[in-house]
Amino acid sequence: MQRKWVVSLAIDGQDEITAEGTMNAIDQLMAEHELIVEVLDALDGYASNVERGTEVEPSDLAELVRFLREFADGCHHAKEEGILFAAMEQAGFPREMGPLAVMLAEHEQGRGYIARLRAVATVLPTGRRRIAPSSPLRPTITRRCCAVTSPRRTASCFPWPRLGSTVRSWRA
Amino acid sequence: MAQARLDREVMARVTADFERFEREQTGPGEHEKLHALAGQLTLRYAGRPGEQAAAHAHGHACCG
Numbered sequence: 001m002q003r004k005w006v007v008s009l010a011i012d013g014q015d016e017i018t019a020e021g022t023m024n025a026i027d028q029l030m031a032e033h034e035l036i037v038e039v040l041d042a043l044d045g046y047a048s049n050v051e052r053g054t055e056v057e058p059s060d061l062a063e064l065v066r067f068l069r070e071f072a073d074g075c076h077h078a079k080e081e082g083i084l085f086a087a088m089e090q091a092g093f094p095r096e097m098g099p100l101a102v103m104l105a106e107h108e109q110g111r112g113y114i115a116r117l118r119a120v121a122t123v124l125p126t127g128r129r130r131i132a133p134s135s136p137l138r139p140t141i142t143r144r145c146c147a148v149t150s151p152r153r154t155a156s157c158f159p160w161p162r163l164g165s166t167v168r169s170w171r172a
Numbered sequence: 173m174a175q176a177r178l179d180r181e182v183m184a185r186v187t188a189d190f191e192r193f194e195r196e197q198t199g200p201g202e203h204e205k206l207h208a209l210a211g212q213l214t215l216r217y218a219g220r221p222g223e224q225a226a227a228h229a230h231g232h233a234c235c236g
Contacts, residue, residue: 024183024187025183025186025187025190026183028187028190035207035210038210038214039210039213039214041214041217041218042213042214042217042218043217044218045216045218045219046217060213060217063209063212064213066209067206067209067210067213070202071203071206074197075194075197075198075203078193079189079190079193083190083193084186087178091179
């Protein structure tokens with residue numbers, strides 16, 4: 001199954017124009033990355049509700065965690081680490097410094113944060129509720145983890161598009 | 173100064189390995205279900221439908 005991108009445009013009532021192409025590995029990572037950032041925005045919204053004392057649905061925290069574990073880590077990070085980073089290492093990118101080292105460290109940091117969130121999600125009682133300011137669970141939910149918010153930063157800094165372009169170089 | 177490159181052939185192999193990974197590691201439809209879940213969560217808590225999540229319905233996004 002080759003992934004494809006499809007774009008359709010209709011401007012000022014004119015006939016719709018459709019273009020399509022095959023996504024390469026970098027296109028896929030970028031699209032997945034954007035999706036993950038959108039879900040991190042949702043996690044941020046959930047945390048803001050907790051901070052404001054708004055009732056929240058505990059099962060939604062479990063679903064946010066499930067997405068981050070199964071899609072972000074189990075699929076996206078697994079492909080990066082197991083396939084792309086391995087290819088980059090073979091091509092001469094060092095694992096101990098530079099972008100690979102930074103990304104691997106961020107992945108580990110994110111896994112730790114998600115594990116803590118998961119632990120909270122499993123002990124929250126069911127049913128919509130406010131999470132009291134005194135609850136020991138609250139800091140874990142509301143603490144923003146830099147590793148989890150970092151995709152927004154790396155999306156603008158890490159040269160994924162250039163990796164797949166004619167430049168394809170990294171200097172240190 | 174270190175310099176490294178990923179040639180077109182390497183990128184093609186990486187893309188193929190991505191496809192194989194998803195075939196072998198992800199159950200049928202699982203990727204799409206997670207994508208739909210992302211759409212629900214984004215709508216509920218980010219106050220807007222995510223562009224990537226919404227794009228899926230039109231076949232634009234990563235599960236295309």
